[in-house]
Amino acid sequence: MRQxxxxxxxxxxxAQMEEWTAAVSHGAITHVAENIITVHTTYFCGSVTAIRxxxxxxxxxxxKPETARPTLDVVRSWDNSPIHTVIFTHGHVDHTSGITVIDEEADARGVARPRIIAHRNVKRRMDRYEASHGFNSIVQGQQFNMPGYIYPIGQRRPDEVYDDTLSLSIGGERIDLFHGRGETDDATFVWLPERRVLASGDFVIWVFPNAGNPRKVQRYAAEWAVALRQMEQLKPAILIPGHGPVVFGEERALQMLRDGAEALEHLVRETLALMNKGAALDDVLQSVKVPPEILAKPYLLPKYDDPEFLVRSIYHFYAGWFDGNPAHLKPASATDLALEVAGLAGGARKLAERAAALSEAGQSRLAVQIIELASAAAPDDxxxxxxxxxxxxTCIDGESSLMGKAFLAVYEREARQRAKG
Structure with a gap:
């Protein structure tokens, strides 16, 4: 099919992904193959694929909750048949929340609700979200700049689960499920062998892999690469990413899978090489970088997550929380440290003046560290x-990743509120 x-x-x-999001915002259908469509409503909502x-x-x-009804309406414009089976590629709300609308429709029609199939860990993820509901609401509100956000919970759990692989035959269609760990530990990619159609879930998302989110649980960069290599071996003719447009043609599909795997393998390999020599986290962060030719790929731009965040996640996976700096093993409180440094500098305002000068000189990282000491020493100034x-x-304006911008903006808003008194 011609793109x-x-x-x-x-x-x-x-073109930027924002242009594509605008183009599909009304609810757009991509005709993947005979009797298969993918529905898109926005980049930030996972794609939904329907198989007749x-x-x-x-x-x-x-x-997700905001787009579930429009998405189902688009599916219904294509086919009005009962929904027999729903496959969750993982337990994130932008992939699972629409089940509520689907169930309501089934109830209204007087037909059976669809069975849900997913990896075994999806239920555990949903249980964890309920246990940490307050925290998840705070973090998601920060990450997407939505103060007061309430994280949706209570989605219906899977009816059938699997561990490693599962082969289904539904109405003459063979559908193979494969488990992998990447952004989550409950991820599934879906393979239609007779069609050579691959639905990758969030293993492919049209930006640099989201394996380093600063306020989320452990992600799995090395295993993410393994899953991408598995997909590459399948030689798909069509690749349906978890987010972003469908990719047609084996050559491009394989390139996208291969390049993503190579980027992750590079970060894991270089991080481990330094760790195995005894390097502390700070040394690793200063040394491990993604080659610019990889970051130049339009589908690997670090616009959402940041490769530096991935390095932290990789280090944490292999080394635990201690970063190798003895001052961080049992540190003094942030306030005590700030007061001591401010005293040595001649006062908190001296620290603030220095932070401003550093910021103007383009040393944003150091400037943020110094201004946070000043703030902790004199929070009401x-x-x-x-x-x-x-x-x-200034730091936000120079940040490329949406996550970096969003989390820094939380504290910028806090500072502006304190400045007003």
Whole structure:
């Protein structure tokens, strides 16, 4: 199938994903193959794939709460058959929350609710989200700049689970499920062998792999690469990413899978090489970088996660929480340290002045560290908080990843509020 002009510009880097999101915001169908479509509503909502079978529809994922109804409406514009089976590629809400709308429709029609199939760990993830509901709400609100956000919980759990692989036959369609660990420990990629269609879930997301989120549980960079290599061996003719447009053609599908694997393998290999020589986390962070030719790939841009965050996650996976700095093993409180440093510097305002100068000189990282010491030493000083807000804004403006911008913005807002008193 010939790709559309917008896809070609996304592929060569002359268009940004924001343009594609605008183009599909009304709810767009990609005709993947005979009796298979993928529905898109926005980049930030996972894609939903519908497969028409003689027993009813099979859906791969279900969208997030805000887009669940529009997504189902788009599916219904294509086929009005009962939904027989839903496959969750993992337990994140932008892939599972639409099951509520689907169940409501089944109840209204007086037909059976679809069975849900997923990896065994999806239930455990959903249970964990309920146990840490307050924290998840805070973190998601910070990450997506939505103060007061309430994380949706209570999605229906899977009816059938599997561990490593599962082969299904539904209405004449063979569907193979494979488990892997990447962004999550409960991830599934879906393979239609007779069609050579691969639905990767969030193993492929049209940006640099999201394996280093600063406020989320452990991610699995090395195993993510293994899963991408498994997919590469399948030689798909069509690749349906978890986020972003469908990729047609074996050559491009394999390139996307291969390049993602190589990027992750590089970070894991270089991080481990230094760790095996006894390097502390700071040394690793200063030394391990992704080659620029990898970051130049339009589908590996570090726009959401940051490769530096991945290095931290890799280090943590192999080494635990201690970073190798003895001052961090049993540290003094942040306030005690800040007061001591401020005293040595001649006061918290001296620290703030120095932070401002560093920021103006382009040393944003150091400036943020110094201004946070000043803030901790004098949290009620309005002038220091105003300087803090300005320093953080400069750092935000120079940050490439959405996560980095979002988390820094949390503290910029806090500083502006304190500056007003």
């Amino acid at each position: 559309d002009p917008l896809f070609e510009r996304l592929w060569d880097g002359s 079978t003689s027993e009813g529809l099979v859906l791969i994922d279900t969208a 309005k002038s220091i908080q105003a300087t803090r807000a300005a320093v953080l804004r």
